[in-house]
Amino acid sequence: MWKRLRPNRGNLIVWQWLLLVACFALWYVLTSPSILPPFYFDDPDKAAFLFGEPQKVLVRIWEWFTGGEIWLHLWVTLVETVLAFVIGTVSGLGVGLWLALAPMASALSDPYIKAANSMPRVILAPIFGVWFGLGIWSKVALGVTLVFFIVFFNVYQGVKEVSPVVLANARMLGANRKQLLRHVYLPSATSWVFSSLHTSVGLAFVGSVVGEYLGSASGVGYLILQAEGTFDINTVFAGILVLTAFALLLDALVGFAEKRLMKWQPRAADIEKL
Structure with missing residues (x-):
């Protein structure tokens, strides 16, 4: 039993x-x-x-959703997060592939990339506010800086980890540069990319919420900031739980996409059966 x-x-x-x-x-x-x-x-x-008190936190969340107060703020935060996630992922993938396949460009840009990565990107939020205003794009820009480097380094490492034996065999079979990119480099990088996307979802949320803290008129981060100003700890925890729930939802969507696009990769359960 x-x-x-x-x-x-x-x-x-x-x-x-x-x-x-x-x-x-x-x-x-x-x-x-x-x-x-x-x-x-x-x-x-x-x-x-x-x-806080959990029963009051849950009541506050219920009031938000039934009263409709949360929907506009949640929509703004989700739009900022998704845009930061998509732009940061695509740009990280493109730049990572380019530098991994261009040794001279990689060597020239290496110290600058390391310097940019070591910079605490949160301090850029006020600068983005000046450049892009207090709308969604300043939050998106901050989120992109957080997501970009996670994806970039994973793609770069994924391409560098391609087996020389696989490359040699592909070249022996007559594969050109485009075919190598499509059939060798991209599949190798894809597994590294998806391992980074789960982390990138949370960082995209961080960028959006931090940007809303520093200047906004909407968003879940704005609601949390207003609650902190009045020492309403239950509303603060309510906002944190709502953000956490939707971060998990986006992470689940990434996991679903990973399963659909990585069918070729053997799972641990399948390996154990062999």
Whole structure:
């Protein structure tokens, strides 16, 4: 009986939901003086003030969606995130392929790329605000700088990791440069790209929200900033949970695309059967 209840591939989703419920239950207990008086604060209500109350956070999220208040702000943040994600991914893929296949250009640009990557890109947000205004494009620009380097370095490394034996065999069979790019370099880089896209989704959200913090009139980051100004911790946590949920949704879409486009790649389960 116990073996059936233990976590396995068949009931993994159930256990994941149970873990989420357990986290919310622990949060509720630690912030509810009537259940477990917090001994670490002089004022029993201070825990709820600092860490919020899960039931109020969930009620706030419900009010947002049923009242329609969240939709415009969420749409703005999602548009900024998707644009930053797409532009950063495409530009990182293109530049990564180009420099990986052009050794001289790669050697010339290497110190500048490393310098740009080491720069804390968040400090560029005010500059983008001056250049592009307080609309969505300043947030998109910040998100692109965060996504670009993740994709770029993964593509660059993926092309460099192509087996010399595979390249030699392809050339022996008469493959030209375009055929090598399509049938050898791109498949090699694709697996590296998808491994970076899961991280890039979160960074695109970071760029959008940070940009909204520094100057905007809409977006979920704007709602969180307004709530922080009035010490409304429950609304802050509500905004964080909404952003997290939609980041997971976008990550799931990337995972779905990965499964469709990477059918040629053997899975671990298939390898174990061999």
